[in-house]
Amino acid sequence: MLAWRILGVVLVAGLLVPHAQAFLRAAPSPPPAPVLRHTQPEAQSSAARQAIDSVRLLDPSNPDHHRLQNIEEATRHLPFDRNGFPDWMQALNRGLIKPRAGLSEQAKMEVLDLDVLMRNTKEMPYVRFPHRSHTEWLACSNCHPDPFPTQAGGSTILMSNIFRGEYCGKCHDRVAFVTFFSCERCHSQPQIGHPPKP
Incomplete structure (x- = not known):
């Protein structure tokens, strides 16, 4: 911790x-x-x-x-x-911070513009995970393969895990925004006509 x-x-x-x-x-x-x-x-x-x-x-x-x-x-x-x-x-x-990809000023971020929709959210709206906002200042290796395998469905992420500092909780509730008081920032996609996965 x-x-x-x-x-x-x-x-x-x-x-x-x-x-x-x-x-x-x-x-x-x-x-x-x-x-x-x-x-x-x-x-x-x-x-x-x-x-x-x-x-x-x-x-x-x-x-x-x-x-x-x-x-x-x-x-x-x-x-x-x-x-x-x-x-x-x-x-x-807004350009108020400018994260670096590495020690060299020539190093460039590898930005991935791919959203992942997580549907196993019970009665909550689905989670839309935006790779872009994460890869604008983090390398893929910050999250893959640990704590998140790269294949779809490779992790069973529960809010209780996040609150204990696992998965998304390795950054959120610590450096990144507080999840417990900002549910809508992740749970942003309505479930209209799509029941959650069993």
């Missing part, structure tokens, strides 16, 4: 590299601007925001704790979702 949190921090740091130079120069700085997410009443009262804010992920007794950049400071220029968390896709689409 701790390894995934550390991976999340590293991912956030890697995504913000283009903006990091401003923070690395030794210069007096004004007090940080107010954090947008806490000025939005609906985000401030969000159950997701309260749940996450109540968990301490870093050890303040660590002698180097003061060297870590505050997450609010690092993400203050980004748009936020209704739960008060960074909306990474909106930030990517």
Whole structure:
């Protein structure tokens, strides 16, 4: 669990590299601007925001704790979702973040524009998984073959697995948007005339 949190921090740091130079120069700085997410009443009262804010992920007794950049400071220029968390896709689409395919600036992302419709959703709307939004900043090897085999039907994904940090939960509810409070972001396709698979 701790390894995934550390991976999340590293991912956030890697995504913000283009903006990091401003923070690395030794210069007096004004007090940080107010954090947008806490000025939005609906985000401030969000159950997701309260749940996450109540968990301490870093050890303040660590002698180097003061060297870590505050997450609010690092993400203050980004748009936020209704739960008060960074909306990474909106930030990517607006050009506010520019993920790299590799260490070399010449490396290019291999974007796959393929949607997968998952119909085993009981009474919930079907899940439309957009490869494009994931491959705009992740390599295929981030997900294939582990935790997702490449063949259709190779995984039985349950919400309980996701909530335990498996499958989609390796990123969602950690770095990517919170699933428990954003059902419609995945369950976006109505089941009209198509009963779920048994």
